[in-house]
Amino acid sequence: MSIEITRLFDFPYHQLEKYNLQKSLTTNYNGEWKSISTQEYVDKANAISRGLLRLGVKPNDKIAIISTNNCTEWNICDIGILQTGAQNVPIYPTISKEDYQYVLSHSEATYCFASDEEIVGKLNQIKGNTNLKEVFTFKDIVGEKSWNEVLELGKDDSNQAEVEERKNNVKTDDLATLIYTSGTTGRPKGVMLSHRNIVSNVLSSNERVPLVYGEERALSFLPVCHIFERMILYLYQYCGVSIYFAEAIDKLSENAQEIKPHVMTAVPRLYEKIYDKIYAKGTDLTGIKKKLFFWAIDLGLNYLPYGVNGWFYEKKLAIARKLIFSKWQAALGGELKLMVSGSAALQPRLARVFAAAGMPVMEGYGLTETSPVISVNDQRNGGFKIGTVGRIISDVEVKISEEDEILVKGPNVMLGYYKDPEKTAQVLKDGYFHTGDKGKVENGFLSITGRIKEMFKTSGGKYVIPTLLEDKLKQSRFIEQVMVVGEGEKMPTALIQPNFEFVKEWAKRHKIEVTSLKDISSNPKIIERLQEEVNNCNHNFGKWEQIKRFKLTPDEWTIDGGHLTPTMKMKRKIIKEIYTDLYEQMYDRT
Numbered sequence: 001m002s003i004e005i006t007r008l009f010d011f012p013y014h015q016l017e018k019y020n021l022q023k024s025l026t027t028n029y030n031g032e033w034k035s036i037s038t039q040e041y042v043d044k045a046n047a048i049s050r051g052l053l054r055l056g057v058k059p060n061d062k063i064a065i066i067s068t069n070n071c072t073e074w075n076i077c078d079i080g081i082l083q084t085g086a087q088n089v090p091i092y093p094t095i096s097k098e099d100y101q102y103v104l105s106h107s108e109a110t111y112c113f114a115s116d117e118e119i120v121g122k123l124n125q126i127k128g129n130t131n132l133k134e135v136f137t138f139k140d141i142v143g144e145k146s147w148n149e150v151l152e153l154g155k156d157d158s159n160q161a162e163v164e165e166r167k168n169n170v171k172t173d174d175l176a177t178l179i180y181t182s183g184t185t186g187r188p189k190g191v192m193l194s195h196r197n198i199v200s201n202v203l204s205s206n207e208r209v210p211l212v213y214g215e216e217r218a219l220s221f222l223p224v225c226h227i228f229e230r231m232i233l234y235l236y237q238y239c240g241v242s243i244y245f246a247e248a249i250d251k252l253s254e255n256a257q258e259i260k261p262h263v264m265t266a267v268p269r270l271y272e273k274i275y276d277k278i279y280a281k282g283t284d285l286t287g288i289k290k291k292l293f294f295w296a297i298d299l300g301l302n303y304l305p306y307g308v309n310g311w312f313y314e315k316k317l318a319i320a321r322k323l324i325f326s327k328w329q330a331a332l333g334g335e336l337k338l339m340v341s342g343s344a345a346l347q348p349r350l351a352r353v354f355a356a357a358g359m360p361v362m363e364g365y366g367l368t369e370t371s372p373v374i375s376v377n378d379q380r381n382g383g384f385k386i387g388t389v390g391r392i393i394s395d396v397e398v399k400i401s402e403e404d405e406i407l408v409k410g411p412n413v414m415l416g417y418y419k420d421p422e423k424t425a426q427v428l429k430d431g432y433f434h435t436g437d438k439g440k441v442e443n444g445f446l447s448i449t450g451r452i453k454e455m456f457k458t459s460g461g462k463y464v465i466p467t468l469l470e471d472k473l474k475q476s477r478f479i480e481q482v483m484v485v486g487e488g489e490k491m492p493t494a495l496i497q498p499n500f501e502f503v504k505e506w507a508k509r510h511k512i513e514v515t516s517l518k519d520i521s522s523n524p525k526i527i528e529r530l531q532e533e534v535n536n537c538n539h540n541f542g543k544w545e546q547i548k549r550f551k552l553t554p555d556e557w558t559i560d561g562g563h564l565t566p567t568m569k570m571k572r573k574i575i576k577e578i579y580t581d582l583y584e585q586m587y588d589r590t
Contacts, residue, residue: 002014002017002018003017005199005202005203005238006172006195006196006199007082007167007170007172007174007176007195007199008078008079008082008176008195008198008199008234009045009079009082009083009167009170010199011202011234011237011238012024012038012041012042012045012079012237013042014237014238015038015041015237015238015240016038016039016041016042018214018240019038019213019214019240020037020038020039021037021038021214021240021242022035022037023035023037023242024036024037024038024040024041024237024242024243025041025072025075025076025243025245026072026242026243026244026245026259027071027072027073027244027245028245028246028247028255033244033258033259034072035242036072041072041075041076041079042079044076044080044151045076045079045080045083046080046083046154046157046160046163047080047150047151047154047155047157048076048077048079048080048081048150048151048154049080049081049083049084049154049163049166050153050154050155050156050157050159050160050162050163051080051149051150051151051152051153051154052080052081052084052086052111052150052154053084053154053159053162053163053166054153054154054159055111055133055134055150055153057084057086057110057111058085058086059084059085059086059166059169059170060085060086060087060175061084061086061087061110061111062086062087062089062107062108062109062110062178063077063081063086063087063088063089063109063110063111063112063113064088064089064090064091064103064104064107064109064111064112064113065077065078065081065088065089065090065091065112065113065114065225066090066091066092066093066100066112066113066114066115066119066123066225067093067113067114067115067119067138067224067225068093068115068116068118068119069115069221069245069246069247069248070220070221070222070223070224070229070245070246071115071138071245072245073113073115073138073147074113074224075224075233077113077147082170082176082195083163083166083167083170084163084166085166085167085169085170085174087175087176087177087178088176088177089103089104089107089109089177089178089179089180090177090179090224090225090230091103091104091180091225092180092223092225092226092566093115093118093119093223093225094559094560094566095566096122097122097123097125097126098126099188100122100123100126101126101129101130102187102188103180103188103190104126104127104130104131104132105129105130105131106180106190106418106419107178107180107190107418108131109130109131109132110131110132110133111132111133111134111135111136112127112132112134112135112136113135113136113137113138113147114135114136114137114138115137115138115139116137116138116139116141117139117141120135120137120141120144123135136149136150170195171195172194172195172196172199173194173195173196174194174195175192175193175194175415176193176194176195176197176198177193177198178190178191178192178193178418179191179193179225179226179227179368181368189417189418189420189423190417190418190419190420191227191368191369191414191417191418192414192415192416192417192418193227193368193371193414193415194415196411197371197411197412197413197414197415198227198230198231198234198371198412199234200371200395200410200411200412201231201370201371201372201373201393201412202231202234202235202238203238204373204393204394204395204396204412205231205235205373205376205393206235206238206239207393207394208362208376208377208378208383208390208393209235209239210337210338210378210379210380211239211241211262211263211337211338213239213240213241214239214240215240216239216240216241216242216262216263216337217241217242217244217259217260217261217262217263217335218232218236218241218242218243218244218261218262218263218264219244219246219252219255219256219259219261219263219264219333220232220233220236220243220244220245220246220264220265221245221246221248221249221252221264221266222265222266222267223566223567225566226343226368226566226567227368227371227372228265228342228343228366228372228567229265231371231372231373232265232340241262241263244259244261249270252270253331253332256331256332256333256336257330257331257332257333257334258333259333260333260334260335261332261333261335261336262335262336262337262338263336263337263338263339263340264332264336264339264340265339265340265341265342266339266340266341267341267342267343267344267567267568268341268343268344268345268346268347268350269344269568271339271341271346271350271354271361272347272350272474274332275350275353275354276477276499276501276502278328278331279297279477280501280502280505282294282297283505292323292324293324295320296320296323296324296325297353299313299316299317299320299356300320300325300352300353300354300356300357301349301352301353301356302352303317303352303353303355303356303386304352304386305355305379305384305385305386306382306384317356320356321356321357321358325356325357325358328357328359329357329358329359332359336359338360338362339354339359339360339361339362340361340362340363340364340376341361341362341363341364342363342364342365342366342372342373343567343568343569344567344568344569345448345467345471346361346363347471347474347475348386348387349475351363351386351387352386355384355386360379360384362376362377362378362379362384362390363376363377363388363389363390364376364377364389364390365389365390365446365448367433367435368414369413369414369427369433369435370396370408370410370412370413370414370433370435371412371413371414372412373393373396373412374389374392374393374396374398374406374408374412374446375389375390375391375392375393375396375398375446376389376390376391376393377389377390377391378390378391385445387447388445388446388447389445389446389447389448390445390446391444391445391446392441392444392446395410395411395412396408396409396410396412397409397410398441398446399432400439400440400441401434403438403452404438404439404440404449405434405435405436405437405438405439405452406435406437406438406439406446406448407432407433407434407435408432408433408435409431409432409433413428413433414433416428436451436452436453437450437451437452438450438451438452450465450467450468451465451467454466454467454572456486456487456488457487457488458486458487458488458489458490458491458492458544459488459489459490460490460544462544462545464484464486464492464544464545465545466483466484466485466492468541468545469482469484469492469494469537469541469545469547470482470483470484472537472540473494473496473533473534473537476533476536476537477499477502478498478499478502478503478506478529478530478533479496479497479498479499479530479533480497480498480499480500480556480557481496481497481557481563481564481570482494482495482496482497483495483570483572483575483576484547485576485583489587490587491548491549492545492546492547492548493547493548493549493550493551493583493586493587494534494547494549494550494551495550495551495553495575495576495579495582495583496530496550496551496552496553497552497553497555497556497557498520498521498526498530498552500517500520500556503520503526504520506529507520507523507525507526510525512525512526514526517554517555517556518554520552520554521552521553521554522552522554526552527552530550530552531550534547534550549586550586551579551582551583551585551586553579553582557570557575561578562574562578563575563578
């Protein structure tokens, strides 16, 4: 009898029954890939459950997991926690110790699994101000308790019957996890997601997976504490996909060449970086090789799916794929069939060029509060439309309000915000979740047109949608990050973080001497060149929307620096505070 999947911990058992993979989860330890089978995955998860019961964990207790990288241990602990009727509280590793304290205290977590010394160092400074009884580490750290102690505690299977009883008592509508949104402003909110929320989203998203079940390999590197990658990992388990965890983002290409993945997920910023690196290598070529490279790029930038460009274009594309794009494939292992993008808008030029290269990026849309997928592109059955976030998945209803806001209803919509009925009531109205995003649906395809809260009004009473300007500007290779500002001011302006790597190369080619990031952001010739990029952008917008002035920031915008959330979204309020002096200069107030 096949297993009915109604709770998150049912996924490994489904995989065991249907595929029984020898390499279910694989992590690189000190340069060596080590795999566990589906059977070992289930066995170890049960051992964690038994160990937690012996530690006194009760139903509805909260247990945190904080890991710098995705790993086998995270998934084992996740299933082990959920089987006891407790809830998993994943925490971003990169947030401050003060935020650790807030999330741990607010969730009332009693235990925590942590990956390494850096995280434990932060935890040790604040755990006295929380309800934590114990921290268990994935890596062996002197003076700290290892997660192996919980496994050892659960080695004796005499209380497995109690684990089974706990599992049987977990209902599909029960709370499964608290996910604290990274938040671009204010304290993070604890999004309450039930087993049904995420399970329904996995099963509906499954209809858009063009893979051969039981035979594919996936490379995972987006933070699993984010619902996007976490849902994807459950989806892989459901589809019998062997999951390999990348060592780090900077080892992505190296790891991909080792494991030869068929599928991977990423955020747009990463696809931009991959493209920029490929483009930079192309500029270093000479002669006919260089001409062929840029011929292929130009061809890719004009790509349209389903042979719309005609037979002659397709003929040229076949040549470009053989001579140029095959090398792009090789850099990521040579067997990639599919890449998925979420969390922010993907530039259409990237969707075109990667699809032309035979590595299509399927852009989707969703939020933590919707578990997360609302819509996603799918190459099959005419379901791939560049510039959109695809067709809405089954079981999910989307309605566009009179203000063009995207409203969502379905089994994937959260239970609410933990301990915050007021904020819950603000976004859950008449059964619909109010996303705060503006959009439209045409021919079944959903497009995102802006963000309601990020639209601002100038002192002249004109509305400006900063994201439209920002997306256009970020197509420039000179620009890494940009934030358009000007609420209540006479005109829009922009804070720009240059793409320091590219600008350094450009400066070298033009015999401009720069030795530091500060040199780059204040060099008149570089500023003049950036002005050209801003002018090109302005041609696409009305006079009231155009960026009249800009300033280059002298440092990189990073997660650690507080500029960006862990999913690479801008913290607008904080960026404006960091660069108050530059902001004031743009409006002649210094």
